[in-house]
């Protein structure tokens with residue numbers, strides 16, 4: 001058989017998506033791959049039913065249907081603090097997964113370098129490799145997942161750095177970057193002349209007084225930021241695969257070419273249905289979403305506290321990392337990897353999680369990621385199931 005490309009030998013399948021498959025096999029509660037288990041708002045499902053009858057059912061414009069681009073730009077202009085032009089500054093993609101890949105292919109030449117914070121959402125590693133670039137990792141240090149300014153500057157000042165990937169709010173650590181941190185990143189982007197490519201899919205899921213700030217809204221940053229986002233998390237439609245990139249007209253013109261040859265376009269009826277809903281959902285919708293996730297975070301983290309399971313305190317996103325160090329010290333788990341532990345969890349507690357090692361550059365074996373985008377009863381049931389595990393420490 002002819003040999004496959006070298007590139008496909010250098011990364012594995014997604015551990016997050018693999019855990020979902022194992023979870024399904026054992027009928028576990030899936031707290032691994034992050035997606036909600038409730039229906040999207042009725043404005044969205046009703047629009048989908050209408051569009052099924054009315055169309056469109058043929059291709060939309062490759063870079064996104066005009067009315068859909070206009071609807072997104074109307075909402076995003078407010079967040080960006082400037083008018084985002086639907087004609088030239090946005091490309092609609094198949095989810096933010098394609099958005100990020102498109103950005104990497106648009107910005108990077110083979111051999112360029114991309115700065116990525118660790119822990120990171122695993123797609124960024126593969127995206128970087130697929131675009132021919134090499135990642136440079138900079139640690140975010142727990143418990144508040146701050147970065148060392150000198151270390152970040154040392155990474156960003158290396159020759160060939162073309163982009164920094166910024167996930168904000170950050171999966172899996174739940175960090176919401178503060179204004180002064182973003183200003184520092186922005187100053188480096190200007191000083192060393194690179195793009196900031198962001199993943200802002202959790203922009204509406206922030207807790208307490210943590211506020212999400214678009215780095216593109218900082219002075220002089222629109223020109224050097226490519227903002228990736230999606231409708232998946234905000235409207236609970238992860239299966240619709242609708243995302244977008246916003247950026248300066250020149251970069252977006254190039255990104256539209258990449259996108260066109262990768263996918264031609266996002267599904268036309270899905271864009272139309274989402275557009276109809278976006279035009280009727282008001283500010284209350286976003287406030288309710290935030291309140292809903294805040295309450296879920298409280299339910300789940302209080303549950304973990306009652307079980308005595310140590311965990312991170314997310315400022316945003318719907319992820320929490322639990323510390324399994326004490327479990328790994330027990331005889332029955334000695335020598336286990338975090339992956340072995342997650343498999344044990346699925347089989348013995350009926351709760352699926354993601355091994356932390358798939359998010360870290362550093363050799364980490366003591367963290368496991370769970371998400372809390374589940375109906376309240378399911379969260380309570382998960383805590384009940386995890387109590388079996390917690391009892392082992394008593």
Ligand code: GLN
Pocket residue numbers: 016017032033034035097121171
């Ligand atoms: N972002 C989600 C997670 O980290 C999943 C997204 C995906 O699988 N495409 O679990």
